[in-house]
Amino acid sequence: MPAADLAQHQQLQSLYASHHGWLAGWLRHKLGNASEAADLAQDTFISVLTGGHAPQIREARPFLATIARRLVAHRYRRQQLEDAYLAALACLPAELAPAPEERLLAIEALQxxxxxxxxxxxxxxxxxxxxxxxxxxxxxxxxxxxxxxxxxxxxxxxxxxxxxxxxxx
The missing domain is CATH 1.10.10.10 (Winged helix-like DNA-binding domain superfamily/Winged helix DNA-binding domain)
Incomplete structure (x- = not known):
């Protein structure tokens, strides 16, 4: 592994070790759901990893909290969209309702x-x-x-x- 990649890997590992517990707790407090908080904490670190922003992070907790807030907002928007679609489907007669696979495809397209x-x-x-x-x-x-x-x-x-x-x- 090249030295630059190794340094970035160690930086991410240190960031995760130092702040994952705090972020998961912060999200648990905000969401009131431990499993959802754990998922979003992981998604936050995946976003940091895939975004390549780790070397530029100056203040880790505000940075992580900002990413986590965006992910929470995205998750709520996605849930609202899905709920609205399912509510519209509930108004249809049963014989016109789409199959579960079609529902999933429609929800993905709407998202x-x-x-x-x-x-x-x-x-x-x-x-x-x-x-x-x-x-x-x-x-x-x-x-x-x-x-x-x-x-x-x-x-x-x-x-x-x-x-x-x-x-x-």
Missing amino acids: EIDAALAGLPAPVRTAFLLAQLEGLSYAEIAERLQVSSSSVKQYLTRANRHVFFALPA
């Missing part, structure tokens, strides 16, 4: 779209959702957002392009 939309400014994201979910026209969206129809057209072009290129083929 991918949600992640793609998260990278857009709020008005662009809102315009996209109003067009796709509520079927509103450019004029109706413009009225809701208090912008021009040409702005809505630009928003939807940007959102469609962004979502198209963000999703796997």
Whole structure:
């Protein structure tokens, strides 16, 4: 193993040994669930490992807490999305309800779209959702957002392009 890789490995090992217990406890206190806290603590360190940011960390605990907060927020968003989808399915007659495999694929697709939309400014994201979910026209969206129809057209072009290129083929 090259010296640089060895140094980074030792740095990560030291970071984990010094702060994993604290992070897991902090998350347990925030979430009230030990197993979820343990999962998120591991996910936080995996994020540090895959992000390659370990050498630049100056204040480990605030850095780890920031990553953990983002992961918690992501997990809650994902759960809200799944709950909303399942609530919509509950309104369907049993014979129209999709099979469990189809449900899982739909939830995964919704999560991918949600992640793609998260990278857009709020008005662009809102315009996209109003067009796709509520079927509103450019004029109706413009009225809701208090912008021009040409702005809505630009928003939807940007959102469609962004979502198209963000999703796997």
